[in-house]
Amino acid sequence: MVRPGGRSARVQTSVHTAVRELEAELGRDALTVPLVAARAGVTPSTIYRRWGDLQELLSDVAVERLRPETPPEDRGDLASDLDAWAEQFLEEMASPPGRAYIRDALLGDPDGDNAGQCSAYAAEQIKVILARAAGRGEPTPDVETVIDRVVAPIMYRILFRPAGLDAPYARRLVAGLLAATS
Structure with missing residues (x-):
């Protein structure tokens, strides 16, 4: 069970922010899990554990972007x-x-x-x-x-x-x- 606040929320926020920033700077095709992890200040394994792969991470970020x-x-x-x-x-x-x-x-x-x-x-x-x-x-x-x-x-x-x-x-x-x- 993921806690609604605390470290889990901070990780999600920092990873989502890293995806958006890197996508704006480098383009979507240049995104990699290690690149996002480095920008977010987490390990790649943190991203793999939480999202599975880059596509699932991009999916999660997209859902947040589609929120009115x-x-x-x-x-x-x-x-x-x-x-x-x-x-x-x-x-x-x-x-x-x-x-x-x-x-x-x-x-x-x-x-x-x-x-x-x-x-x-x-x-x-x-x-x-x-x-x-x-x-x-x-x-x-x-x-x-x-x-x-x-x-x-x-x-x-x-x-x-x-x-x-x-x-x-x-x-x-x-x-x-x-x-x-x-």
């Missing part, structure tokens, strides 16, 4: 809130760094935990939007319906059919969701 930094913007109504969130989600995930983080998160994740965590991040953001709308008395779909009708098509298109990924596409998904919900 702020709550979704409140634009005053459900349609506007979902439009703004879906546009931002699409823009971030479809960007070259976003695609690299998605790839890394999935490649180093044989059991699906990282994919589940990324999904939970989106669900948390959606819950905030839906709770605000419900508080205003607006009818709302459930979280899973938003995932199925907005998030899933965006992610599928990012991974397999990236043409046409733009703000109007995100807004069409939201409009279809809301039309089906009314």
